[in-house]
Amino acid sequence: MRVLEDLEDFYYLMHPLRVFILVSKDGRGRVNFMTVAWAIPASSDPPMVAAAISKECYTLKALRETGEFVLAIPTVEQLGKVWKAGTLSGFKVDKSGIFKTRKALKVKVPIIEECIANIECKVRRMIDCGETMLVIGDVIAASYDEKAYDEKLRVQLYKAKILSHLQGKLFLLYEAKTYKPT
Amino acid sequence: MRVLEDLEDFYYLMHPLRVFILVSKDGRGRVNFMTVAWAIPASSDPPMVAAAISKECYTLKALRETGEFVLAIPTVEQLGKVWKAGTLSGFKVDKSGIFKTRKALKVKVPIIEECIANIECKVRRMIDCGETMLVIGDVIAASYDEKAYDEKLRVQLYKAKILSHLQGKLFLLYEAKTYKPT
Numbered sequence: 140m141r142v143l144e145d146l147e148d149f150y151y152l153m154h155p156l157r158v159f160i161l162v163s164k165d166g167r168g169r170v171n172f173m174t175v176a177w178a179i180p181a182s183s184d185p186p187m188v189a190a191a192i193s194k195e196c197y198t199l200k201a202l203r204e205t206g207e208f209v210l211a212i213p214t215v216e217q218l219g220k221v222w223k224a225g226t227l228s229g230f231k232v233d234k235s236g237i238f239k240t241r242k243a244l245k246v247k248v249p250i251i252e253e254c255i256a257n258i259e260c261k262v263r264r265m266i267d268c269g270e271t272m273l274v275i276g277d278v279i280a281a282s283y284d285e286k287a288y289d290e291k292l293r294v295q296l297y298k299a300k301i302l303s304h305l306q307g308k309l310f311l312l313y314e315a316k317t318y319k320p321t
Numbered sequence: 322m323r324v325l326e327d328l329e330d331f332y333y334l335m336h337p338l339r340v341f342i343l344v345s346k347d348g349r350g351r352v353n354f355m356t357v358a359w360a361i362p363a364s365s366d367p368p369m370v371a372a373a374i375s376k377e378c379y380t381l382k383a384l385r386e387t388g389e390f391v392l393a394i395p396t397v398e399q400l401g402k403v404w405k406a407g408t409l410s411g412f413k414v415d416k417s418g419i420f421k422t423r424k425a426l427k428v429k430v431p432i433i434e435e436c437i438a439n440i441e442c443k444v445r446r447m448i449d450c451g452e453t454m455l456v457i458g459d460v461i462a463a464s465y466d467e468k469a470y471d472e473k474l475r476v477q478l479y480k481a482k483i484l485s486h487l488q489g490k491l492f493l494l495y496e497a498k499t500y501k502p503t
Contacts, residue, residue, distance in 0.1 A: 140439075142426060143463040150362035151474035152394065152438040152465055153370075155483075155495065157338055177361040180332035181373045182451030188335075189371060189455060191363045212334065215500060222502030244324060256334040257322075266448060268457065269364030273371060275450065281325035283334055292333035293488050301337075302500075306475050309499040313337065317491040318397060318484075320404030 166204035174225030186278035197229025348386035356407030368460035379411025
């Protein structure tokens with residue numbers, strides 16, 4: 140075992156992590172997309188998510204203005220768009236055209252048509268976490284592509300190649316094979 | 322797109338998610354292991370993690386008593402142990418013998434010898450999130466197996482087959498191939 144010298148690098152040890160697109164809308168109605176790998180379900184009952192996003196990002200401004208967001212699940216087919224959404228800043232560029240969108244079920248923020256699932260959320264609270272705000276959201280609706288998930292809501296990896304982020308420009312896919320403990 | 326009927330199932334849409342072992346120690350000094358898939362880095366500077374754990378679990382009692390934990394990264398070689406740690410309750414069973422441990426660098430909780438990385442944390446705060454507590458921890462030390470990570474701290478997937486949890490008894494591994502946006 141080697142000691143990690145620079146503790147700020149600890150998160151590399153936890154990567155790869157799943158990639159999501161956080162869709163938001165600012166007070167003037169402009170849609171924004173941001174790539175996030177630091178997002179998890181926070182609770183099933185009631186349904187809640189948590190996502191750590193940089194304090195510097197445009198998304199935070201939009202969330203403060205309108206209080207709603209969508210967590211969408213992209214696949215490798217959208218990798219170029221995922222990269223754009225994750226590297227361009229909404230303060231400098233209008234990112235609203237990156238993905239194709241459609242009306243959501245319950246929130247005013249749109250969902251991403253090309254994504255295999257869209258989870259619609261309302262901001263419950265934001266927690267100051269150093270360089271990020273940890274956004275906690277109530278899940279108020281969700282929809283999914285029934286070709287990408289089986290009847291038990293397990294993603295079908297040979298059909299939907301979901302992305303994880305390793306580091307920098309490097310992304311990973313899962314093997315389409317499951318393992319069981321014995 | 323199909324509407325998700327039972328919103329409490331939304332987290333299936335976000336899985337698979339990476340698997341970590343949360344190591345804790347209760348006030349009487351007994352070590353406990355718990356499998357968590359709902360964990361992320363929360364900040365790099367200062368280094369912080371966030372993990373959502375059930376309010377029913379023994380780990381929460383231990384965290385309240387001693388305020389320290391380790392997030393360890395297992396591989397498929399420990400899948401049987403990962404399953405045990407995730408399905409047995411510390412209230413009913415002494416799980417302290419599941420993994421081989423050794424002394425940590427900075428916390429009193431031990432690290433897992435068989436894991437490729439161990440991130441040592443002190444509880445900063447806990448946030449009530451429905452059925453879970455979202456535990457936010459300050460990372461105060463970390464160590465890793467230099468054979469499992471390259472010089473840029475990228476996990477070497479052909480050497481270290483890290484686990485993700487799909488659903489129930491089903492786990493997944495990554496392809497040992499990286500993808501880049503074009």
